[in-house]
Amino acid sequence: MKKVKRLVLAVLLLVGATAAGAQETEKIETTVEADIVSQYIWRGQDLGDVSLQPTLGIGYKGLSLTGWGSIGLSNPDDTKEFDLTLAYTAGGFNIGITDYWLSEGLDPKSRYFKYDAHGTNHVFEANVGYDFGLLSLQWFTNFAGNDGLTKKGKRAYSSYFELAVPFKLASVDWTATAGAVPYATTYYGTNGFAVTNLSLTATKDIKITDSFSIPVFGQVAANPQSQKAYLVFGLKLRP
Numbered sequence: 001m002k003k004v005k006r007l008v009l010a011v012l013l014l015v016g017a018t019a020a021g022a023q024e025t026e027k028i029e030t031t032v033e034a035d036i037v038s039q040y041i042w043r044g045q046d047l048g049d050v051s052l053q054p055t056l057g058i059g060y061k062g063l064s065l066t067g068w069g070s071i072g073l074s075n076p077d078d079t080k081e082f083d084l085t086l087a088y089t090a091g092g093f094n095i096g097i098t099d100y101w102l103s104e105g106l107d108p109k110s111r112y113f114k115y116d117a118h119g120t121n122h123v124f125e126a127n128v129g130y131d132f133g134l135l136s137l138q139w140f141t142n143f144a145g146n147d148g149l150t151k152k153g154k155r156a157y158s159s160y161f162e163l164a165v166p167f168k169l170a171s172v173d174w175t176a177t178a179g180a181v182p183y184a185t186t187y188y189g190t191n192g193f194a195v196t197n198l199s200l201t202a203t204k205d206i207k208i209t210d211s212f213s214i215p216v217f218g219q220v221a222a223n224p225q226s227q228k229a230y231l232v233f234g235l236k237l238r239p
Contacts (some may be wrong), residue, residue, distance in 0.1 A: 004060065007171075011062075012233075016216055022112075022158075022231070023199070028058060028059070028060045029058070029059040029060070030057065030058050030059075031055055031057035031058075031059070031065075031066065032055070032056055032238070033054070033055050033183045033237060033238045033239075034052060034053060034054040034055065034236070035052075035053040035055075035161050035234050035235070035236050035237075036051070036052055036053075036073075036125065036234060036235055036237070036239045037050070037051050037052070037053060037232060037234035038050055038232055038233045038234065039051075039230055039232050040053070040070055040072075040078070041199075041219070041230050041232055043160055043162075043179055043188070043196060043197050044179065044196035044197035044199075044221065044223035044225070044226070045071075045188070045196070045223070045229075046228065046230065047070070047078075047079065047081075048072050048075065048078035048079065048094055049072060049073075049074045049075045049078060050072070050073045050074035050075075051070050051071060051072055051073060051078065052070070052071055052073055053068065053069065053070045053071075054068070054069055055067070055068050062088055062089045062090050063087075063088050064085075064086075064087050064088075064089070065084070065085070066084070066085045066087070066104040067082070067083070067084055068081075068082075068083045069081055069082045069083070070087070079102050079103050079104045079127050080096045080102070080103040081100070081101065081102050081103070081233075082101045082112070083098055083099065083100050083101065084098070084099045085097070085098040085099075086098075087189055092130050092131040092132060092133070092136075093130050093211040094127075094128070094129050094130070094131070095126075095127070095128045095129075096127050096128075097124065097125070097126050097127075098124070098125045098127070099122055099123075099124055099125075100122065100123040100124075100125065100144075100145075101121055101122050102121050102123075103106065103120070103121070103168055105116065105120065105121030105122075105123050105146045106119045106120055106121060106146050107119055107120060112144075115145075116203050117144075117145075120145055120146055121146060122145040122146065123142055123144075123145040123146050123147060123187075124142065124143055124145045125140055125141065125142050125143070125216060126140070126141055126143055127139060127140040127141075130175070134165065135163060135164065135166075136163070136164045137161070137162070138161065138162045138164075139159065139160075139161045139192065140159060140160045140161070140162075141157055141158070141159040142156075142157060142158045142159070143157060143185065145158055147185075147187060148185035148186040148187025148188065149170075149185070149186045150184055150185065151184050151191070155181070156184070156185035156186070158181070158185040158187035158188060159181065159182055159183070159185075160179060160180070160181050160182075160188065160196070161179065161180060161182065162175070162177060162178070162179035162180075162197070163178050163179070164176070164177045165177075171203065172203070172204045173178070173202070173203045174201065174202050175200070175201045175203075176199075176200050177195065177197060177198070177199045177200075177201070178192060178198055178212075179195070179196060179197035179198075180193065180195045180196060180197075181193070181194050181196050181225075185230045188225075189225070189226065194224070194225040195224045195225065196223050196224070196226075197221065197223060197224045198221070198224065199219055199220065199221035199222070200217075200219065200220050201218070201219040202216075202217060202218050203216070204216060204217075214235055214236065214237065215235065215236040215238075216233070216234070217233070217234050217235075217236075218231075218232070218233050218234075219231070219232040219234075220232075222228055
């Protein structure tokens with residue numbers, strides 16, 4: 001009988017530990033943070049000067065909903081942005097839909113809740129990608145909203161694809177990125193296939209106290225299509 005009790009107790013302890021581990025793994029994750037950048041560069045395009053870019057997100061079992069925004073700090077005339085992304089990740093695979101809203105667009109009143117096909121400031125984009133560890137690939141395509149136009153004035157279904165390679169050098173995390181637009185669209189200002197983003201980013205945590213550090217990054221970015229180059233500095237604030 002004692003052996004049976006010990007066996008039952010051991011099983012209960014094992015089940016309890018497994019359940020606790022499962023609950024810990026399956027708990028809801030939240031993201032609250034903000035970046036401050038010296039210049040807002042997106043896929044090789046200059047979208048603003050010094051900017052504050054907050055993020056608020058929630059995730060559960062690979063499914064996430066994230067809000068991201070940008071507002072100019074040094075130039076109040078910079079375009080304001082508010083994006084919502086619904087995404088799912090399983091292993092290295094990821095898929096998602098993003099609703100981009102900008103204060104400039106087809107609606108002169110900059111109304112957020114105006115979704116008319118030919119009068120909205122929203123752009124809707126789908127993406128799919130895979131992280132192989134040594135490198136990651138992503139493909140993005142606009143499917144609705146204020147998309148760009150082709151040379152014939154038709155909806156371009158503007159697309160962009162990107163290859164990113166992370167590596168570590170001298171105790172610093174680096175990422176080399178190459179991105180291109182596959183065909184003509186006014187959304188990216190291209191007349192056909194064009195490499196629009198070549199960048200190298202270095203990230204390192206700056207230790208403030210034993211329990212608090214601030215991630216900072218520097219980036220060299222170039223857009224061969226527009227023949228522009230940028231040097232960007234940023235830092236991330238987390239509670």
